[in-house]
Structure formats: C-alpha cells, structure tokens
Amino acid sequence: xxxxxxxxxxxxxxxxxxxxxxxxxxxxxxxxxxxxxxxxxxxxxxxxxxxxxxxxxxxxxxxxxxxxxxxxxxxxxxxxxxxxxxxxxxxxxxxxxxxxxxxxxxxxxxxxxxxxxxxxxxxxxxxxxxxxxxxxxxxxxxxxxxxxxxxxxxxxxxxxxxxxxxxxxxxxxxxxxxxxxxxxxxxxxxxxxxxxxxxxxxxxxxxxxxxxxxxxxxxxxxxxxxxxxxxxxxxxxxxxxxxxxxxxxxxxxxxxxxxxxxxxxxxxxxxxxxxxxxxxxxxxxxxxxxxxxxxxxxxxxxxxxxxxxxxxxxxxxxxxxxxxxxxxxxxxxxxxxxxxxxxxxxxxxxxxxxxxxxxxxxxxxxxxxxxxxxxxxxxxxxxxxxxxxxxxxxxxxxxxxxxxxxxxxxxxxxxxxxxxxxxxxxxxxxxxxxxxxxxxxxxxxxxxxxxxxxxxxxxxxxxxxxxxxxxxxxxxxxxxxxxxxxxxxxxxxx
Amino acid sequence: xxxxxxxxxxxxxxxxxxxxxxxxxxxxxxxxxxxxxxxxxxxxxxxxxxxxxxxxxxxxxxxxxxxxxxxxxxxxxxxxxxxxxxxxxxxxxxxxxxxxxxxxxxxxxxxxxxxxxxxxxxxxxxxxxxxxxxxxxxxxxxxxxx
Numbered sequence: 001x002x003x004x005x006x007x008x009x010x011x012x013x014x015x016x017x018x019x020x021x022x023x024x025x026x027x028x029x030x031x032x033x034x035x036x037x038x039x040x041x042x043x044x045x046x047x048x049x050x051x052x053x054x055x056x057x058x059x060x061x062x063x064x065x066x067x068x069x070x071x072x073x074x075x076x077x078x079x080x081x082x083x084x085x086x087x088x089x090x091x092x093x094x095x096x097x098x099x100x101x102x103x104x105x106x107x108x109x110x111x112x113x114x115x116x117x118x119x120x121x122x123x124x125x126x127x128x129x130x131x132x133x134x135x136x137x138x139x140x141x142x143x144x145x146x147x148x149x150x151x152x153x154x155x156x157x158x159x160x161x162x163x164x165x166x167x168x169x170x171x172x173x174x175x176x177x178x179x180x181x182x183x184x185x186x187x188x189x190x191x192x193x194x195x196x197x198x199x200x201x202x203x204x205x206x207x208x209x210x211x212x213x214x215x216x217x218x219x220x221x222x223x224x225x226x227x228x229x230x231x232x233x234x235x236x237x238x239x240x241x242x243x244x245x246x247x248x249x250x251x252x253x254x255x256x257x258x259x260x261x262x263x264x265x266x267x268x269x270x271x272x273x274x275x276x277x278x279x280x281x282x283x284x285x286x287x288x289x290x291x292x293x294x295x296x297x298x299x300x301x302x303x304x305x306x307x308x309x310x311x312x313x314x315x316x317x318x319x320x321x322x323x324x325x326x327x328x329x330x331x332x333x334x335x336x337x338x339x340x341x342x343x344x345x346x347x348x349x350x351x352x353x354x355x356x357x358x359x360x361x362x363x364x365x366x367x368x369x370x371x372x373x374x375x376x377x378x379x380x381x382x383x384x385x386x387x388x389x390x391x392x393x394x395x396x397x398x399x400x401x402x403x404x405x406x407x408x409x410x411x412x413x414x415x416x417x418x419x420x421x422x423x424x425x426x427x428x429x430x431x432x433x434x435x436x437x438x439x440x441x442x443x444x445x446x447x448x449x450x451x452x453x454x455x456x457x458x459x460x461x462x463x464x465x466x467x468x469x470x471x472x473x474x475x476x477x478x479x480x481x482x483x484x485x486x487x488x489x490x491x492x493x494x
Numbered sequence: 495x496x497x498x499x500x501x502x503x504x505x506x507x508x509x510x511x512x513x514x515x516x517x518x519x520x521x522x523x524x525x526x527x528x529x530x531x532x533x534x535x536x537x538x539x540x541x542x543x544x545x546x547x548x549x550x551x552x553x554x555x556x557x558x559x560x561x562x563x564x565x566x567x568x569x570x571x572x573x574x575x576x577x578x579x580x581x582x583x584x585x586x587x588x589x590x591x592x593x594x595x596x597x598x599x600x601x602x603x604x605x606x607x608x609x610x611x612x613x614x615x616x617x618x619x620x621x622x623x624x625x626x627x628x629x630x631x632x633x634x635x636x637x638x639x640x
Contacts, residue, residue: 003586006593014580020573062594 004050005057005074007043008082008121011036016114026105030097033110037090040117044083051079052472056479056489058127066491067191073127073490076476077327081124081254084331087458088246088338089117094451095342096239098444099349104149104237112149116142116243123251127490129180130187132255133173136219140166143248146240147232155235162232169218176211183208190490193262193483201266209264209271213256213278220252222312223281226305230289233301238345241297245304246338250330253308257315257326261480268318276316280407282309283414290421296344296429297354299421300337303380306418307333313407314395322398323477328469329391332462336380336388339455340422343373346448347429349441356425361434369449370430376456377426379463381419387463388415505554512554519547527622531610537618541625548630557637568630575623582616 003010015036019029051057051074060069074082093113100109119139126132144166147159181187183204184195196205214225221229229249233241256275264271286305293299311333314326344354346369351359363370375386382388392415399408441448462469479486523543530536552560586595598612 002590003593006587010580010584010587010593014577014584017573017576017580020576021570023569059592061592062596063592 003059004043004047005059005072005125008040008047008086009072009118009125011040011043012114012117012121016111016118019111019114020108023108023111024106026102029105029110030093033093033114034090036114037086037093037117040086040121041083041090044079044086047074048076048079048083048472051076052475056486058490067186067188070131071127071188071190071490072125073190073486074125075479075486075489076472077257077480078124080327080331080472080476081250081334082121084334085117085120085124085247088334088455089113089243091342091451091455092239092242092338095242095345095448098447099239099345099441100149100237107149108145109149112142112145113243115139116146116247120247120251124254127189128187129189129192129259130177133170133177136173136251137170139248139251140170143244146243147236149240150237152235158232158235161228165218165228165232169215172211172218173215176208176215179208179211180205188490189258189262190487194487194491196263196266197483201264205264206267206270209260209267210274212259212264213271213275216252216255216259217278218252220249220256220308220312221282221305222278222308223285226282226285229305230298230301233304234297238341238348242338242341242345245301245341246334249304249308250334253311253315253330256312257330257480260315261318261323262483262486265318265483272316272318275312276404276407279309279312279316280410282306282312283410284309287414287417287421291417294356294424294428295354296347296356296359296425299425300340300344303340303418303421304337306414307337310392310395310411310414313411314391314398317395317398317402317404317407319398319402320477320481321394321401323480324473325391325394325396325398327476327480328394328473329388332379332387332391332459335455335459335462336376339376339452339459340373340380342448342452342455343369343376344425346441346445346452347373347425348439349448350437350439350445351435352437352439356428359429359435360432361430363430364434366445368453369445370426372449372453372456373430374426375460377419377422379456379459380422382415383419385463385466387459387466389463390466508554512550516547516551519543519550523547527618528615530618531612531615537621538625540618541622542629544622544626545629545633548626549633552633552637557634568627568634570627572624572627572631575620575625575627577620578623579617579620582613582620585613 015032019032022028056073056075058071058073060066060071062069116139119135119142122135122138123132126135144159144163147162148155180192184192186192186195217225233244260271260275283306286302286309289302290299290306311326311330314322314329347359347362348354350362379386379388382392392411396408396411523540526535526543527537527540548560583594586593596613598610600608601611603609
C-alpha cells in the first residue's frame with residue numbers, strides 16, 4: 001500500500017464531498033462524519049505503526065520523480081500530529097452533535113469540519129512548500145465557514161478581521177515561497193534543504209527565514225502578531241473554538257518547526273535567537289492576558305498563546321532534548337486544549353454565560369465536571385505525572401543544556417502562573433455558593449461531558465504512558481536533528 | 495423561433511440573439527474542453543465559457559427562466575464534479591500506483607479512427623462540473639439577494 005500517507009487526507013476529502021450531496025439530512029451527516037473520522041483514525045494508527053516499522057514513508061503524486069512531483073512525506077512527526085488531529089476531530093464531532101443547534105449544523109458544519117481535517121492533515125503531511133500553502137488555504141477556507149457559523153453581529157465583525165489577517169498572511173506566504181523559489185529554484189522541501197546546505201545559507205535566506213517566521217507566526221499567534229487571536233477566537237461556538245484553538249495555531253507552529261529545522265538551520269545565532277526571544281515574549285504576553293481576564297473563554301485563549309511560546313522556545317534551542325520536549329508538548333497541548341475548551345463549553349452551557357462572576361459552586365451539582373476540569377487544569381500546567389510535565393521538563397533541561405538561563409526560568413515561572421490562571425476558573429466557578437443556573441444546555445451536561453472526559457482520559461494516558469510514547473517522539477525528532485534522513489527518504493533512487 | 499418564455503422587459507434584439515448565441519457558446523465550450531487535452535483549453539476554461547453562456551441567458555431573461563430551462567441544483571453539481579475528480583485520481587489506488595497516476599492509450603473507435611483516450615479527461619470533466627457549479631452558485635446567490 002504505497003499510498004498509505006495519503007489515506008488520512010483522502011478519507012476526509014471523499015467524506016466531505018459525499019456529505020455535500022445531502023446537506024439537510026442531519027442524522028445521516030452525523031453518522032457518516034463519525035464513521036469516516038473513525039476510519040481516518042484507524043488508517044492513521046496503521047500509518048504510525050508502518051512508520052515505526054519501516055521509517056519515513058513517501059509517495060510522489062502522479063508518479064513524477066521526486067524533486068519535480070509533489071511528495072507527501074510521513075515521518076513520525078507528521079504521522080503523530082495527523083493521528084492527534086484525527087482523534088481531536090472525532091471527539092469534537094461527537095460533542096457538536098449535542099452542543100450545536102440543528103440550524104447551526106445544517107449550514108454545512110460537518111462538511112466544513114471534514115475539509116478542515118483534510119487541510120490540517122495535508123499541511124502536516126506534505127513535503128512540498130507550495131503544496132503546504134495550498135493545504136493552508138483549504139483549512140483556512142473551512143475555518144472562514146466555521147467562524148461565521150451562527151451569524152451573530154459580533155461574529156461577522158470578528159470574522160471580517162480574521163479574514164483580512166489571513167488573506168494578508170496568505171499573500172505573504174505565496175510571496176515568501178516565490179522568493180525562496182527565486183533563490184533556490186525548487187519547491188520540494190527535501191530538495192530545498194539539500195541546496196541550502198550546499199550554498200551554506202547566505203544572508204538572503206536568513207531574510208526569507210524571517211519572512212517565514214512572520215507568515216507562520218501570524219497563524220500561530222506569536223508576539224507581536226497575536227493581536228487578532230483573542231478577539232476572533234471569542235466569537236465562534238465552543239466546538240469550533242476547540243478545533244481552532246487545538247489545531248490552527250499548531251499548524252503555524254508546525255510550519256516554523258519544519259522550516260527552521262529543515263531549511264534554516266545554518267545561521268542559528270541569528271534566526272533561532274530571534275525566534276527564541278519572540279517565543280519568550282509570547283509567553284510573557286500570554287500569561288499577562290490570562291491573568292488579567294475574568295472570562296473563562298479568554299483565560300484559555302490566552303493560554304493558547306502561552307503554549308505556542310513554550311513550544312517555540314523549545315524549537316529555538318534546537319538541541320535534541322529541547323526538540324523532543326517541543327514535540328511532546330505540542331501533542332500534549334493539542335489534546336489538553338481541546339479537552340479544556342470542551343469542558344468550559346459545558347460550564348458555559350450550564351451557566352449561560354462565559355463570565356466567571358455568573359458562575360460559582362458548580363461542584364455541588366456537577367462533581368464529575370469539576371474534578372475532570374481539575375485534572376485537565378493540572379495537566380495543562382504540567383504537574384507530574386500528567387502529560388504537560390514531561391514536555392516542559394525536556395524543554396527546560398534542553399534550555400539549561402544549551403547554556404541559556406533566562407528562557408528556562410521564564411518557562412518555569414509561566415507554568416506557575418498558568419496554573420494560577422486556570423485554577424481561577426476552578427476556584428471561582430466550582431467553589432463558592434451554588435447558584436441556580438438557567439443556561440440553555442443544562443440538561444445536556446451528561447452527553448457533553450462524555451467526549452470531554454474521553455479526551456482528558458487520553459491526556460492522562462499520554463502522561464502516564466510516557467515511557468511507551470518516548471521512542472515514537474524520539475523517532476519523530478530524528479529528521480529534525482539530522483535533515484539528511486528526511487532528504488534521503490524523499491530523494492532516494494528507486 | 496417560438497419562445498415559450500414569458501418576457502419581462504422589451505430587449506428584443508438581446509433576447510432573440512441570446513436564444514441562438516447561447517448554443518454557439520456552449521458548443522465552443524465543448525470544443526475547448528476536448529481541445530485541452532493537448533492544446534490550450536480544458537475543464538476549467540470550458541466550465542467558465544459554459545457558465546458565461548448561462549449568465550447570458552440570465553442577463554437576457556431572468557433567474558426564473560434559467561431555472562425553468564435547466565432545473566439543476568448547482569451545489570449538487572459541484573459535489574458531483576468533485577466526486578468524479580477525486581475518484582478518478584484515487585483510481586490509481588486500486589492498482590497500487592501513487593495517487594493521481596493516470597492511464598492512457600490509443601484506441602480505434604468507429605467514426606473517430608485512432609483516438610487517444612486518457613483518464614485525465616475524466617478528471618477534467620469533474621473540474622468542468624465544479625467550475626460551472628461554483629460560478630453559477632456564486633452568481634445566483636448574488637442575484638437573489640438584490
């Protein structure tokens with residue numbers, strides 16, 4: 001089965017197209033989406049297994065030889081990210097069936113989610129920089145559909161901003177790729193990497209590296225390009241917010257991780273130092289935002305920014321250990337952010353508002369929700385043995401190992417403050433005098449809690465099972481540390 | 495030519511020329527579609543030209559008339575087109591070849607003689623349907639909101 005890397009893209013694509021044939025038959029839409037996403041997960045698990053067994057898998061579309069055709073490359077990093085994405089989308093679809101009103105679901109919701117899955121999986125899998133742009137567009141267009149879902153005035157206002165920012169950054173993306181093509185004369189990522197090594201990355205390529213940082217930074221919300229995120233992410237319905245928060249910023253992070261390890265790894269004292277300082281500034285800004293607000297959605301949205309900073313700090317250090325930490329933390333953060341967003345969605349459904357002052361004493365009537373949230377919050381902050389711990393530990397150790405003293409301390413202090421910010425939700429929302437709630441989704445708490453609980457359980461397993469996951473992460477980092485592995489897998493003669 | 499369609503405005507010249515120009519444009523679109531195999535043309539251009547023929551009908555008459563002539567849901571048309579394209583490309587999976595690998599060959603057809611047949615044509619047919627579907631959906635949506 002040489003097309004194995006393609007399956008996680010092809011299944012959502014065909015599903016999305018088939019769903020377009022009957023947009024109004026909701027029960028069928030739901031069941032087809034769930035079944036096909038489950039098939040995607042099964043295919044991806046087999047993909048991870050194959051990559052573990054046989055090393056990096058590649059397929060070059062249309063049987064063109066490698067540097068000319070578009071190659072899809074599944075190394076362990078992309079396979080693991082695709083697996084995480086497919087899992088998240090499955091749980092979010094499950095959650096949306098109860099959370100969203102029929103009217104919401106009728107407006108092409110499941111179709112947009114399938115295309116989002118296609119775009120994100122594609123961006124993780126592709127081995128061609130222009131093709132990566134195409135997949136960015138695929139998931140961006142789906143995200144435009146999802147962000148206006150519901151059509152409230154605030155949504156229209158924010159989606160206009162979101163659209164504008166992303167159109168500009170997409171234009172910049174194409175221009176940057178064009179610059180790179182102008183200098184290198186290739187679009188295949190393996191080929192580019194090889195040629196940059198040959199000419200030893202002259203100054204012009206460092207400029208292009210910074211342009212890539214701006215492009216991916218706009219998607220990934222790093223300092224100072226994060227300004228659009230808190231507003232835009234406030235407006236869509238919670239399941240959509242969970243998808244955006246868990247997936248879209250992470251694709252930007254993945255873009256930086258890939259280009260900064262594969263392409264621009266020769267002038268690290270400039271490019272990686274810049275990335276490092278920006279990452280630390282991102283952490284600081286995110287923490288300030290998370291502490292300053294009393295809105296449960298906003299607290300978590302600013303925590304997305306903190307996590308992006310932590311991961312990118314790990315990337316900027318560029319030692320084996322810090323990269324392992326970054327990859328570990330990236331997967332952890334995708335899972336836990338989705339879980340937390342789904343949980344606060346339940347809280348908002350009960351209280352009918354996202355402000356903390358309208359909540360209180362929920363633990364009396366909803367103990368399971370309270371304790372699940374508690375575990376998820378501890379996991380986010382990185383309390384051992386939960387999954388946030390090992391990633392941060394590796395990043396911090398990597399930082400110290402590289403002789404940096406400021407970065408690891410910022411990461412450590414930020415963990416403490418992140419814990420404080422998410423505990424605010426626990427203290428003010430679950431403790432205190434119980435209120436009588438009249439939120440619209442009170443009666444659905446049990447159904448909504450099930451997918452969230454399953455996700456939290458997965459993050460707990462991910463944390464406890466570190467020993468079993470570590471070899472996979474280690475294999476994922478191999479091509480980041482040594483790009484020749486990636487190049488040889490793509491450009492081999494056979 | 496007998497025109498069963500009720501007229502709203504009095505653009506006699508536009509309306510009567512549309513009734514036959516539309517077919518010429520449509521034929522030209524079909525020509526472009528097949529020409530695309532080796533020369534300029536193809537599904538995308540063919541689709542656009544077809545859409546322009548339909549838009550001409552739309553301009554000369556109105557949306558109701560177009561619906562009466564072609565009672566097609568253009569959103570479904572887009573979906574069907576995409577399905578054809580994706581399935582053509584995935585056909586390679588059955589033969590364990592990389593996705594998008596096409597097959598082609600020369601066949602002796604009656605009437606046409608020796609003809610080159612290529613699965614890329616099926617893919618292009620999908621593109622054609624998508625382009626017509628999307629263009630008409632956009633134009634109808636804008637037209638209806640007036």
